[in-house]
Amino acid sequence: MARKPAATAAKAAPSNTSKEELLKYYRDMLLIRRFEEKAGQLYGMGLIGGFCHLYIGQEAVVVGLEAAAKEGDKRITSYRDHGHMLACGMEARGVMAELTGREGGYSKGKGGSMHMFSREKHFYGGHGIVAAQVPLGAGLAFADKYLGNDNVTFTYFGDGAANQGQVYETYNMAELWDLPVIFVIENNQYAMGTSVKRSTKSTSLFGRGEAFGIPGEQVDGMDVLAVKAAGEKAVAHCRAGKGPYILEVMTYRYRGHSMSDPAKYRSREEVQKMRDERDAIEHVRELLLQGKHASEDDLKAIDKEIKDIVNDSAEFAKESPEPALEELWTDIYAADLPQGSAEENA
Amino acid sequence: MATEILMPALSPTMEEGTLAKWLKKEGDAVKSGDIIAEIETDKATMEFEAVDEGILGKILVEEGAQGVKVNTPIAVLIEEGESADDIAAPAAPAAAEAAPAEAKAEAPAASAVEQVNTPEPDRSPDWPEGTKMKTMTVREALREAMEEEMNRDETVFLMGEEVGEYQGAYKISQGLLDKFGPRRVVDTPISEIGFAGIGTGAALAGLRPIVEFMTFNFAMQAIDHIINSAAKTLYMSGGQMGCPIVFRGPNGAAARVGAQHSQDYSAWYAQIPGLKVVIPYSAADAKGLMKQAIRDPNPVIFLENEILYGRSFEVPDLEDFTIPFGKARIARSGKDVTLVSFGIGMAHALEAAEKLHEEGIEAEVIDLRTLRPLDYATIIESVKKTNRLVTVEEGFPVASIGNHISAYVMENAFDYLDAPVINCTGKDVPMPYAANLEKHALITSAEVVDAVKKVTYK
Ligand SMILES: Cc1ncc(C[n+]2csc(CCOP(=O)(O)OP(=O)(O)O)c2C)c(N)n1
Ligand SMILES: [Mg+2]
Numbered sequence: 174m175a176r177k178p179a180a181t182a183a184k185a186a187p188s189n190t191s192k193e194e195l196l197k198y199y200r201d202m203l204l205i206r207r208f209e210e211k212a213g214q215l216y217g218m219g220l221i222g223g224f225c226h227l228y229i230g231q232e233a234v235v236v237g238l239e240a241a242a243k244e245g246d247k248r249i250t251s252y253r254d255h256g257h258m259l260a261c262g263m264e265a266r267g268v269m270a271e272l273t274g275r276e277g278g279y280s281k282g283k284g285g286s287m288h289m290f291s292r293e294k295h296f297y298g299g300h301g302i303v304a305a306q307v308p309l310g311a312g313l314a315f316a317d318k319y320l321g322n323d324n325v326t327f328t329y330f331g332d333g334a335a336n337q338g339q340v341y342e343t344y345n346m347a348e349l350w351d352l353p354v355i356f357v358i359e360n361n362q363y364a365m366g367t368s369v370k371r372s373t374k375s376t377s378l379f380g381r382g383e384a385f386g387i388p389g390e391q392v393d394g395m396d397v398l399a400v401k402a403a404g405e406k407a408v409a410h411c412r413a414g415k416g417p418y419i420l421e422v423m424t425y426r427y428r429g430h431s432m433s434d435p436a437k438y439r440s441r442e443e444v445q446k447m448r449d450e451r452d453a454i455e456h457v458r459e460l461l462l463q464g465k466h467a468s469e470d471d472l473k474a475i476d477k478e479i480k481d482i483v484n485d486s487a488e489f490a491k492e493s494p495e496p497a498l499e500e501l502w503t504d505i506y507a508a509d510l511p512q513g514s515a516e517e518n519a
Numbered sequence: 520m521a522t523e524i525l526m527p528a529l530s531p532t533m534e535e536g537t538l539a540k541w542l543k544k545e546g547d548a549v550k551s552g553d554i555i556a557e558i559e560t561d562k563a564t565m566e567f568e569a570v571d572e573g574i575l576g577k578i579l580v581e582e583g584a585q586g587v588k589v590n591t592p593i594a595v596l597i598e599e600g601e602s603a604d605d606i607a608a609p610a611a612p613a614a615a616e617a618a619p620a621e622a623k624a625e626a627p628a629a630s631a632v633e634q635v636n637t638p639e640p641d642r643s644p645d646w647p648e649g650t651k652m653k654t655m656t657v658r659e660a661l662r663e664a665m666e667e668e669m670n671r672d673e674t675v676f677l678m679g680e681e682v683g684e685y686q687g688a689y690k691i692s693q694g695l696l697d698k699f700g701p702r703r704v705v706d707t708p709i710s711e712i713g714f715a716g717i718g719t720g721a722a723l724a725g726l727r728p729i730v731e732f733m734t735f736n737f738a739m740q741a742i743d744h745i746i747n748s749a750a751k752t753l754y755m756s757g758g759q760m761g762c763p764i765v766f767r768g769p770n771g772a773a774a775r776v777g778a779q780h781s782q783d784y785s786a787w788y789a790q791i792p793g794l795k796v797v798i799p800y801s802a803a804d805a806k807g808l809m810k811q812a813i814r815d816p817n818p819v820i821f822l823e824n825e826i827l828y829g830r831s832f833e834v835p836d837l838e839d840f841t842i843p844f845g846k847a848r849i850a851r852s853g854k855d856v857t858l859v860s861f862g863i864g865m866a867h868a869l870e871a872a873e874k875l876h877e878e879g880i881e882a883e884v885i886d887l888r889t890l891r892p893l894d895y896a897t898i899i900e901s902v903k904k905t906n907r908l909v910t911v912e913e914g915f916p917v918a919s920i921g922n923h924i925s926a927y928v929m930e931n932a933f934d935y936l937d938a939p940v941i942n943c944t945g946k947d948v949p950m951p952y953a954a955n956l957e958k959h960a961l962i963t964s965a966e967v968v969d970a971v972k973k974v975t976y977k
Contacts, residue, residue, distance in 0.1 A: 222775030222954065274775070274953035285777040285952030301779035302737065303709050336708035337740070364709055366685035372708035438685065495955040501948055 190398055192466040198240070198397045199457045200475055202232035205256040206454060207483045208265055209428075212255065212272055212286075215487060216432050221272045224301075225286045228256035230427035233453035234359055235260040237400025238327055238420075241408045245322065249297040249310045250329035252287035253359075253426075257329065261294045265486035270493045277493030281500055303364075304330055304337035307356070311347045311417075314354035325353040325411040333364020335378045344385040344417070351416035355407045356382070358419065359394070361426045366438035379421035389419025395451040425451070521601055522571055523592040526580070529558060529565045536560045537585045538593060543575045545603075549596065556582075556593070571596055576603035640896035641846050645807065645835075652833040660802035660834055661691050661767075661823065664809035665729060667839070669699055672727060675813055678705040678718055679731030679768075688733045689769060689828055715741030715766070719749045719818075722764035727813060732768035735784050735822065749818035750793030765812045767821035770798070771863060771913050772950055772961060774826070781950035783914035785862065788820040789890040789923075795844055796890040798822040800865035802832035804888055807842030814841065824863045845892035849901075853881030856971050857901040859924060860911035861887040864962070867943075868911040871967035880975060890920060898924060899932050906937040907974040911967055916944040938974035943967050 209227040216225050228235075231253075239260045242248075250257045258268050263279065271278025271289050279289040287301045297313060300306040310328025317324040334340065335358055347354050358378050362369055369376055379389035388410065392403040400422060407418040425447045429436050461467040526536065537559040543549055549569045556567045576597035580587055587593065595603050655663070669675045676699075681688045683696040683706040696704040707714040711732065718728040732738040738745065745766055752760045772781035788796045795817050799805040805823070812819040850865065851872050860868040865886050872882040883901050887893060902908050908928060910921030921942030928940060946960045971977075 223773070223952065224776050224780070271952075274956075280952075282953035283778075283951040283956065285775065288777055288779070288952070301777065302740070333709045336710045338710065338712055339740075365688070366681055367706065367708070371684075371706065496951075496953050498955065498959060500953075501946065501951060501956045501959050505948055 190460075192461075192464070194240070195457055195461050195464070195466055196475070198233075198236050199454065199461060199472070200479065201236045201239070201260055202397065202454045202457065203476065203479045204265070204482060205229075205232045205236070205259050207479050208259060208269070208486070209255060211483045211487050212269070213428070213432070215269075215273065215490070220491065221286065222274070223285055223287075224252065224431050225272065226251075226253040226431050227428045228253055228426070230447070230452075231359060231361060231394065231424045232256060233397040233400055233456075234357070234394045234422045234424050235329075237394075237397040238355075238357060238404040240397075240401040241404030242325075242327065245295065245324040246408075247295040247297060247310075247313045247317070247324060247326040248329070249306045249313060249326065250299070251303065251306060251331060251334065252299070252301050253331070254287065254289065254299045258289060258291070258294075258296055258299075261291075261296050263289075263291050263294050263296060265482050266489040269486035269490035273490040273493070274495065275490060275493035276496045276500075277489060281504075282496040283500065283504065304334035304340055306330060307334065307337070307340045308343045310356075311343045311352050311354050314347070314352040314411075314417075315350070318350070318352055323353075323412050325355060325408055327355050327357055329357045329359055331364060332358060332360040332362065332369050332378060333367065333372065335381070336364075336372055341381070341385075344382060344387055347417040348382075348385045348387050351414060353411040353414070354417045355404075355411055356387075356389075356417060356419045358421045359424055360421050361424045363426070363430070363438065365430045365434070366436075368438065377421075379419045382417075382419040387417050387419055389421065391421045391423060394422035394424030395447075395453045395456065397453055397457060521576060521595050521597045521603070522573070524555070524569070524594040524596055526587045526589050526591045526593050527558065527567055528589045529560055529567075530562060533560050533589060535586050535588045538580050538582055538587050539564060541578060541582045545575055545578055547575050549573055549575055569596075573598050574601075576601065640894065640900050641843075642849075642897075645803070645842055645848070646837060646840055651836040653836045654831050655802050655834050656829055656831050657799075657802045657805045657823070658689070658691055658828040660806035660832075661809055662693060662695070664806045665692070665813070666695060666698065668810055668813040669695070669703060672813075674725065675727045675729065676703040676705065677729045677731060678707055678714055680707055680709055680733050682706060682731050687731070689825060691823075691828070692731070711737050711740035712744060715744040716748065718764055718766075719744050719752075719762060722749070722762045722818075723752065723760050727763050727765075729765045729767060729813065732766065734773075734780065734825075735768050735770040736780050736782060738766065738768065738784070745788075745794070745818070745820070746791055750791050753817070754793060761816050762818050763816045765809075765815075765819045765821055767809075767812075768823060769825040769828070770822035771824050772826075772945075772957075775952060775954065775957060776950075777952045778949035783862075783912070783945065784820075785822060785890055785912065786914050786919050786923075788822075789893075789920060790918075791891075793818065794891060795819045796822070797844065797888070798862040798890060799888060800827065800850075800860075800862055800886055802830070803834045804842060804848070804886070806834055807840050808844070808888060810839075811841040811844060815844070822862060827863055827866075842888070844889045845894050846888070847894035847897040848886045848888055849883065849897070850886045851882065851884040853883040853905070855881045855905055856883070856907040856909060856975055857898070857905045858882050858884045858909050858911055858967065858971070859887065859898055859921075860884070861890060861920070862913070864911040864913055867962055867964045867967055870964035871911075871971065874964065874968050875971055878977075880971060880977065882971060887920075893924075895927055895931070898928065902928055902932050903935045906935055907971075908936070908940045909943060909967060909970045909974060910940065911943045911962065913945050913962055916942065916947050919944050938976070941970040941974055943970050 267279045274282040288299045314326040393399045539557040539559045554566045573596040576595045580593040682692045686693045718730040771783040858868045925940040
């Protein structure tokens with residue numbers, strides 16, 4: 174990995190980052206982490222089934238990028254999607270209840286961990302087929318350009334997904350048609366058990382855009398402020414009608430690929446080193462304390478607040494009833510255009 | 520020598536056209552490339568160029584004529600010093616040529632299904648009587664089959680996501696990298712259409728790839744190469760380019776993994792001429808059929824099942840054994856009703872048969888084992904005995920394997936049926952995640968029992 178394990182946490186917050194902003198990042202990242210820890214617990218208790226991919230370690234990526242987004246912008250991602258949903262303002266209750274497959278979930282229990290959506294928050298999933306969301310994301314951007322608004326679409330995918338052919342077909346068309354899409358490669362170094370080095374000799378993933386004329390850059394994904402700054406640059410490029418932009422955000426997943434990962438492909442030390450030296454939440458915590466923006470007690474109060482939200486979501490997810498059996502047969506065909514189609518976007 | 524100019528076909532589907540205009544008159548000299556006429560089809564007006572050189576001796580079809588059939592002589596080209604009258608009866612050759620083609624079209628037999636019923640089903644035992652047996656899981660059986668074939672044939676190699684260092688996402692290839700090294704156990708990036716195509720190319724060049732899809736859901740990324748490249752090339756090359764490749768991996772629903780990860784593709788692949796499709800239930804079948812698949816000179820789709828991987832069965836303890844394709848297994852004999860199933864459907868069929876037995880109904884349970892070729896003879900023979908048929912599969916109901924079998928039985932054993940055939944299948948919905956809904960979406964042995972009661976009027 175190209176990054177130095179230096180203790181960036183020691184750096185003071187850049188003067189343009191306000192206390193409110195830092196507190197928001199802290200809160201949002203912590204919510205994701207605690208939510209995911211709880212999801213892991215519920216999985217262990219058999220309340221969540223199937224595949225469940227946790228986002229722990231990568232929180233700064235979505236939180237930083239959401240800070241660069243405005244109302245109307247869209248987002249789409251893979252199956253590792255809980256963090257993205259929380260970061261764009263979807264309710265913890267609805268996400269957790271989807272994980273338990275209950276009526277109160279965002280997909281009424283029919284989608285599960287990998288397949289959740291919210292028209293209201295412009296969150297387009299939640300996709301289980303590696304890289305399938307990449308052309309879909311460009312399609313969302315196509316619609317915005319077609320309708321003549323200035324929205325952009327954040328299209329997230331992994332380092333493993335970056336080796337799918339459809340990514341490059343999409344790059345070509347996105348640049349050809351100047352689509353307002355930001356391709357966010359969440360490079361957490363591994364695709365299941367395959368490290369980036371074992372899957373490609375072209376390890377500068379953002380650099381692959383060059384062949385299509387798409388600008389891009391690598392970003393430190395354990396530093397939420399760096400992610401936000403890069404996000405703003407990318408957004409400005411897209412909103413100005415200059416076409417797509419690629420952000421390769423260097424990050425790390427602390428947990429296994431999914432809940433059943435023997436994790437023999439990396440050492441415990443590697444994971445521990447990341448947690449100790451580069452943790453994104455710890456980084457903001459130190460910025461808050463050192464900048465005297467918050468006291469230990471203030472942060473404890475936030476921790477408590479977050480814990481309450483997460484516990485409440487877990488309770489809700491346990492108590493929400495299973496979907497009615499008739500739901501098996503609904504939502505296969507639409508009777509009419511779903512709300513929020515073209516007119517609303519225009 | 521005089522040559523006829525024939526009405527040209529200007530598109531792949533054109534059968535006739537209008538001779539809109541002659542741009543040359545009788546007696547004009549014509550060079551190759553000259554435009555001699557304009558022809559109108561239903562789609563466009565096209566210019567018709569001369570191919571040969573000569574003099575336009577005689578115009579046979581006047582300008583403005585409509586409905587001129589393709590290949591009708593429309594003019595005669597003569598050489599210097601020749602006369603147009605030298606040519607006799609111009610229409611005859613075209614008509615004569617058309618005839619044999621029509622005759623050929625009538626030749627095939629009544630059934631469009633290529634695999635013709637063998638008159639007698641093959642009921643020979645899969646291994647000699649008295650063979651020592653050992654207990655193993657489907658997972659171990661598959662691994663052992665691949666290992667044995669890799670030992671036996673240098674050209675066999677395994678390729679796919681996480682098959683090597685990770686030891687297989689579902690541990691089917693455990694230990695193979697250590698044993699055979701990275702030349703023969705090849706880890707790929709997540710690039711299904713790419714490595715399916717590379718595998719197919721390697722097979723065309725004489726290797727025997729085993730391509731693992733982490734699950735068959737992801738083979739949809741690669742389905743073009745499976746069907747357009749692997750399945751059709753032998754035919755398109757007039758028999759030159761064989762493609763001995765095995766595409767394998769878990770198929771069908773696992774548990775609670777949602778719509779994009781829970782689909783049974785049996786009927787999809789069984790539809791394709793040029794593919795062989797294998798879907799074992801027991802470990803012995805998994806082993807014998809996998810070895811057969813690797814040796815088969817054709818592309819083979821080998822559909823495994825995650826839920827069955829860990830189940831144990833008796834497997835013959837033989838140095839080498841294979842199970843031929845197209846030979847069903849009678850898993851349980853009975854006289855009252857025939858249950859036909861395959862893959863994990865067998866678990867439901869056998870469970871139902873047991874419940875039915877307690878109620879005094881004896882079901883004969885047939886495990887197809889391969890869907891292409893399909894053992895029609897065994898099904899027909901059983902239906903002649905029981906007079907009732909229920910098919911059992913996990914896939915979607917529309918255009919299912921059960922639908923196909925029903926049609927076949929109706930055509931070939933209609934008089935033996937005492938009740939309509941019932942197809943038990945998964946529900947006609949994407950797979951839901953919620954535990955209670957998933958249970959209802961999947962086929963159950965209770966549904967099979969109900970179907971049997973219907974066809975036996977109990
Ligand atoms: C087309 C396809 N192939 C394989 C899989 C199985 N699979 C699920 S996630 C994954 C690894 C993806 O890694 P990456 O893109 O780096 O994302 P990460 O899991 O690290 O977030 C694989 C191989 C799949 N879901 N879809
Ligand atoms: Mg990754």
